[in-house]
Amino acid sequence: MSDVLDEVREFRTAAASHARSQPRALPDLPSGTFEVVDTTPGAPVPQLRVYHPAVGPDVPGVFVNLHGGGFVLGGWQDDDPYCRFLADASGCAVVNVDYPLAPEDAFPAALHQTYDVLGWIADHGRLLGVDGARLAVGGHSAGGNLAAASALLARRHGRPLLRGVVVDHAPLDLATSPADELASPVRAQDLGGLPPTLVITAEHDLLRAEGDRYAARLSAAGVDTEHVVFPGCGHGFTHVGPEEQATAAWLRMATFLRRVLGEPEGAWA
Known part of the structure; x- marks a missing residue:
């Protein structure tokens, strides 16, 4: 098993290096603009990365973002600039979560940590400067x-009450x-x-049919x-382009979040 894990880790390192060498959608977005917030003892994770909107309410609603990577690859860094974009475009705060990966942490470890983080934010949002009663979750690929499974859970x-x-x-x-x-929503x-759920699919993505x-x-x-199929796009287009469609998809997410997080009452039950 240790040999397999070593191979997985080598593959992750190579995949991350390759990803950094490739053009990304919206290349001019700023990186590293988040605030690292320490959580309370006993919280699901010791720290959270929080992106506050440049313009918005003093205590905004909050969107929990989950990166892609096939459950074995990737990390919060992959979505860093896009979280800044979403925060500013939606007027809500964004929390960028780094969930545990397989095979070290097999299903349903990542799901349960995600669910626990959502519950913690709902109860302790004030520590992040956000309104935990206006809570949404979403993610890309894996x-x-x-995100879909955590809504089922x-x-x-x-609980927690999710708005979108x-x-x-x-x-x-x-x-x-x-x-x-919970594996196959x-x-x-x-x-x-x-x-309320926004489902984004891409015309040429092998995963389109299930979405x-x-x-x-x-x-x-x-x-x-809300369901939007982006023409002429393949898997991961929101992160690798084409840029016009990627921008449109991120803006559609922001519009959806403004709608479902816009008021402090009326969460789904």
Whole structure:
């Protein structure tokens, strides 16, 4: 097992180096503009990276962002500049989470940490300078899966109350045997009662079909659903371009967050 982990870590290092050498969408976005906030003893993570909007309310709503990477790669740095963009464009704060990766931390470790972080922010948002009662979650690729699954888990436990979910080009059907709705949200028996959800898919992405199916099932279950298919794009386009479509997708996320986080009352229940 140690040999396998060594190979995985070598692969992560090589993948990160390759990613840094490639052009990214919105290349002029600033990096490293977050505030590191220490959490309370017993919190799910010891620190959180918080991006406050340049213009917005004194105590904004908050969006928890989850990076991609196939559950084995990636980190918060991949989404750093985009979190700044989302905060400024939406007027809400953004918390950029670095969840545990497989195989060291296998399913459902990342999901449960995500859920625990959401619960902690709902209860202790004041420590981050945010309104924990106006809380949304979203992610990209694997992070989108975790966001959708955390909404199912929140519904199962009756907390925390989420105002919205962003699912960006995500794998939603991992077809575990027996199928687990927390691994494959599109296979959940019942999707009713979930918070408003924005589903973004890309025309040429191999994951498009399951994202489209998820959006259709949400809508059929009576969930307030926005679904946008970006033409001419492949997997990861929000991070690698084309830039015009990537910008449009981030702005669509910001518009959705302004809508669902705009008022202090009325969270879904």
